[in-house]
Amino acid sequence: MTRSSPEVERPGAQRWVPAEPTLPALHEAVHDCRGCELYRDATQAVMGRGPAGAGLMLVGEQPGDREDREGEPFVGPAGRVLSEALAATGVDPEQVYVTNAVKHFRFQWKGKRRIHESPDRGQVAACAPWLAAELEVVRPSGVVLLGGTAGKALYGPGFRVGATRGTLQEWPEAVPVALAPPWVLPTVHPAAVLRARDGREAAYDGLVSDLRTAVSALSDR
Numbered sequence: 001m002t003r004s005s006p007e008v009e010r011p012g013a014q015r016w017v018p019a020e021p022t023l024p025a026l027h028e029a030v031h032d033c034r035g036c037e038l039y040r041d042a043t044q045a046v047m048g049r050g051p052a053g054a055g056l057m058l059v060g061e062q063p064g065d066r067e068d069r070e071g072e073p074f075v076g077p078a079g080r081v082l083s084e085a086l087a088a089t090g091v092d093p094e095q096v097y098v099t100n101a102v103k104h105f106r107f108q109w110k111g112k113r114r115i116h117e118s119p120d121r122g123q124v125a126a127c128a129p130w131l132a133a134e135l136e137v138v139r140p141s142g143v144v145l146l147g148g149t150a151g152k153a154l155y156g157p158g159f160r161v162g163a164t165r166g167t168l169q170e171w172p173e174a175v176p177v178a179l180a181p182p183w184v185l186p187t188v189h190p191a192a193v194l195r196a197r198d199g200r201e202a203a204y205d206g207l208v209s210d211l212r213t214a215v216s217a218l219s220d221r
């Protein structure tokens with residue numbers, strides 16, 4: 001069991017975020033974060049990966065089991081789907097900055113297995129300062145939100161991927177950042193492609209199509 005409960009103290013991550021962030025400083029500082037209770041059960045915090053100055057930033061939900069053990073985002077099965085989909089658009093996955101809305105893995109034990117559990121609203125809100133700092137350092141020309149949790153982190157609990165997927169959205173006014181990216185494009189999380197047992201090919205094609213829209217927007221502006 002995770003030790004998440006409504007009573008736990010969640011001071012939020014801000015006090016652990018370096019005042020003058022750089023990617024190396026963020027990588028170092030995130031390991032001390034006690035902004036919510038998720039650090040207790042996870043192996044380690046997982047900061048984003050990619051070059052500062054990347055044109056495109058992709059934001060997922062949280063590290064998975066393998067990411068938690070390896071300390072790298074998107075290295076598990078969903079990460080492979082994402083890399084393949086990016087490569088299909090002609091983009092070098094290594095030139096894209098990939099991260100998650102929440103930096104520690106939330107899970108439940110089922111026997112000896114750790115089963116993914118989506119972070120709750122309070123945990124997403126507590127972790128938001130890390131994403132804001134990554135945005136400040138990377139300053140992407142566009143942000144792709146992978147799935148509902150990333151979408152809710154920016155647009156609130158009413159966000160539904162299906163309502164706006166594949167279309168360019170304005171950065172939400174309610175989320176102040178030093179320099180708002182010119183656009184945000186929601187799409188599905190690559191894990192949803194893996195879960196689509198009957199229509200995996202169509203789900204994958206949909207993800208590639210949405211990423212193509214994002215890549216075109218990069219070259220249009």
Ligand code: SF4
Pocket residue numbers: 012013030033034035036037038039045102103104123126127128130
């Ligand atoms: S999930 Fe985010 S806010 Fe919570 S402890 Fe980890 S880094 Fe800090």
